[in-house]
Amino acid sequence: MDFHAALGWGLPVGIGLAAIGSGIGLGGIGNGAMQAIGRQPEATGKIQLAMIIIAALAEALTIYAFVTMFLLQGKIG
Amino acid sequence: MGLEFLVRVRKSSLWASLVVALLIARYVRPIDGWAVALGVLWSLANLSLIERLVVALTGPGRRDPAGVRRTLQAAAGMTALFGLGAVLLATLPAQSLLWGFLIPLVVIVLKAASLLLLGSRGWKRFARDPRRVAGLLVILGLAAWAAAPLWVGAQEHGASSPSPGATHAAASSGGEHGENEGPQKFTNFVTLLARAFPDAPWAHFLHEFEVLIFSLLVALLLVVVAWRASRDPRLIPGPFQNAVEYLVETLNDFIVGILGPVHGPRYVPFLGSLFVYILAMNLFGLIPFMDSPTSSLNVTVALALVVFVYSQYIGIRGLGVIGYLDHLAGNPRTAISWGLVPLMLPIHIMGELAKPISLSCRLFGNVFGEDMLLVAFVTLGITSVSFLHSPIGLPLQLPFLFLALLTSTLQALVFTVLSTIYFLLMLPHDDHGHEGEEQHAH
Numbered sequence: 001m002d003f004h005a006a007l008g009w010g011l012p013v014g015i016g017l018a019a020i021g022s023g024i025g026l027g028g029i030g031n032g033a034m035q036a037i038g039r040q041p042e043a044t045g046k047i048q049l050a051m052i053i054i055a056a057l058a059e060a061l062t063i064y065a066f067v068t069m070f071l072l073q074g075k076i077g
Numbered sequence: 078m079g080l081e082f083l084v085r086v087r088k089s090s091l092w093a094s095l096v097v098a099l100l101i102a103r104y105v106r107p108i109d110g111w112a113v114a115l116g117v118l119w120s121l122a123n124l125s126l127i128e129r130l131v132v133a134l135t136g137p138g139r140r141d142p143a144g145v146r147r148t149l150q151a152a153a154g155m156t157a158l159f160g161l162g163a164v165l166l167a168t169l170p171a172q173s174l175l176w177g178f179l180i181p182l183v184v185i186v187l188k189a190a191s192l193l194l195l196g197s198r199g200w201k202r203f204a205r206d207p208r209r210v211a212g213l214l215v216i217l218g219l220a221a222w223a224a225a226p227l228w229v230g231a232q233e234h235g236a237s238s239p240s241p242g243a244t245h246a247a248a249s250s251g252g253e254h255g256e257n258e259g260p261q262k263f264t265n266f267v268t269l270l271a272r273a274f275p276d277a278p279w280a281h282f283l284h285e286f287e288v289l290i291f292s293l294l295v296a297l298l299l300v301v302v303a304w305r306a307s308r309d310p311r312l313i314p315g316p317f318q319n320a321v322e323y324l325v326e327t328l329n330d331f332i333v334g335i336l337g338p339v340h341g342p343r344y345v346p347f348l349g350s351l352f353v354y355i356l357a358m359n360l361f362g363l364i365p366f367m368d369s370p371t372s373s374l375n376v377t378v379a380l381a382l383v384v385f386v387y388s389q390y391i392g393i394r395g396l397g398v399i400g401y402l403d404h405l406a407g408n409p410r411t412a413i414s415w416g417l418v419p420l421m422l423p424i425h426i427m428g429e430l431a432k433p434i435s436l437s438c439r440l441f442g443n444v445f446g447e448d449m450l451l452v453a454f455v456t457l458g459i460t461s462v463s464f465l466h467s468p469i470g471l472p473l474q475l476p477f478l479f480l481a482l483l484t485s486t487l488q489a490l491v492f493t494v495l496s497t498i499y500f501l502l503m504l505p506h507d508d509h510g511h512e513g514e515e516q517h518a519h
Contacts, residue, residue: 049335053498056491060435063442070445 008076011069018065025058083128086188087121090181097180101173112169116177119162124181126154262448263455265291265368292370295357299350328352335497340504344497347387352493355380359444359485363478372448377441381433384496389429392503404503405429432499436492443488447481 033051037044094117102110133147165174194200204210271284283290306321314322328349333341355371362369370376393401407414407421414421451474459470 049494052487052491053494056439056487056495057435060439060442063439063446066446067438067442 004076007072011072011076015062015065015069018062022058022062025061026055029054029058080128082188083124086181086185087125089188090117090121090184093184094177094180098177109170109173112165112173113177113180115165115169116174117180118177119158119165119174120178120181122158123155126151126158130155262368262372263362263452264366266366267291267368269366287368288370288373288376291361291368292358292376294367295354295361295370299353299357324353325349332493332497335494336501336504344500348493348497348500351380351384351496352489355440355492356486356489359489360482362444362448363481363485369444369448371440372445374437374441377437378433380440380492381437384436384499385429385433388432388496388499388503391500395503395505432495436495440488440492443484447477447484450477451481 029051033047036047040047094114098110098114098117100110101113130148130151133144133151136144138144265287267283267287267290271280274280302321306318311318329342329345332345332348335341336344358371358376359369361367362372371380392404396404403409405422405425406418407425409415409418409421454474454477455470457470458473461473462470
């Protein structure tokens with residue numbers, strides 16, 4: 001397969017795969033946080049803080065794929 | 078003027094030489110930059126040896142054996158330095174070395190002159206009205222602005238003198254290439270200036286450093302806000318002071334809540350200004366003809382490197398060098414954990430190195446992606462009504478502007494929280510057994 005064609009296929013598909021993984025992870029994080037808040041509404045602040053941190057870590061994986069796409073985008077030509 | 082004057086001279090000339098060496102390495106030749114840096118180091122070592130020699134010869138106890146030894150040491154150091162200087166002169170470009178050698182001397186002269194000027198009675202009478210000082214600063218800035226094109230032009234001539242045509246062609250083709258290849262961003266005023274004056278060297282200079290210009294603008298804005306808010310503090314605050322105090326208090330409570338009341342207050346100024354600075358930089362791109370500095374990887378990497386170096390410094394200062402290495406090796410106490418050290422040490426080091434990479438890439442990716450999203454929808458809004466030939470498109474980007482507000486705030490918060498967590502991991506705490514506590518207590 002041609003290099004450009006491989007990149008042209010691979011970059012969008014790679015971003016999509018990364019987004020699927022991050023989405024599953026974020027869903028799990030949100031699920032756990034909402035349940036914890038439901039059980040202990042008085043700890044909402046702490047739970048939200050931890051949730052935001054972990055969500056940022058999970059979301060970063062898609063961002064890495066996104067940055068990689070922008071780095072390689074110029075080579076599709 | 079005592080010895081502390083020399084200490085200040087040393088500090089200022091180190092900073093000045095860093096900037097000058099980087100600029101020269103970038104614009105002239107890397108080896109000239111090295112030569113300037115080495116020349117400054119040579120000059121500083123020379124100065125400090127002379128200082129030591131003078132202190133040893135004139136200070137108290139010059140007849141003691143210790144004083145004689147100090148004198149001999151300083152003299153031997155001077156001799157070794159001369160030998161080293163001869164080697165340097167033979168290997169590196171002598172002119173740059175000489176310029177570097179002159180920088181500390183220039184700093185001394187300027188500092189002494191400014192001390193004399195600022196201490197004089199005429200200046201005190203002049204500075205009684207702050208508006209006059211501000212006017213003088215503005216005049217000096219304008220003069221520098223007017224002089225900068227001459228200087229840059231001279232430098233460009235100097236740089237391109239070997240083959241003027243070739244460098245010009247390379248520069249122009251490089252510029253066009255960059256504009257065509259990279260993803261298009263919103264036009265900011267620096268780009269407009271560079272387009273309006275395509276031949277002026279200062280416009281090129283500005284265009285090259287546009288990220289720095291925007292981040293300095295943001296910093297200037299924050300400085301003005303902080304100055305205005307704290308200039309005239311009242312017991313019953315006005316709305317402006319109230320807003321700033323609310324922000325500072327919230328940040329203080331937040332960071333102290335994570336780091337704990339013992340270590341927390343020390344790091345609030347750094348982490349709080351990190352948050353405010355990043356938030357302002359993220360939001361700056363939403364202003365027309367402005368650009369977010371954080372949508373360039375250079376800025377975010379710089380921010381993350383600052384956090385990285387500071388957290389390592391906290392670790393080394395809090396735990397000691399041995400304790401820090403112990404921390405990196407996973408606190409081996411038993412035979413099994415000693416056996417695991419060859420495995421744990423690389424893992425911990427990789428983990429430390431991954432932190433700044435992930436911090437910078439996350440911030441860059443989010444802000445840049447948000448910009449790209451807005452650009453894509455503005456383009457879509459214009460092309461969707463292109464049959465009308467109207468210059469204004471549908472405002473399709475409107476919902477995403479609110480998304481951009483959310484992302485900007487969230488990413489600034491995430492950057493700050495993660496830096497706080499990294500600091501927390503480096504601070505001495507209970508999880509690492511009692512030895513860390515005892516070391517810290519001592």
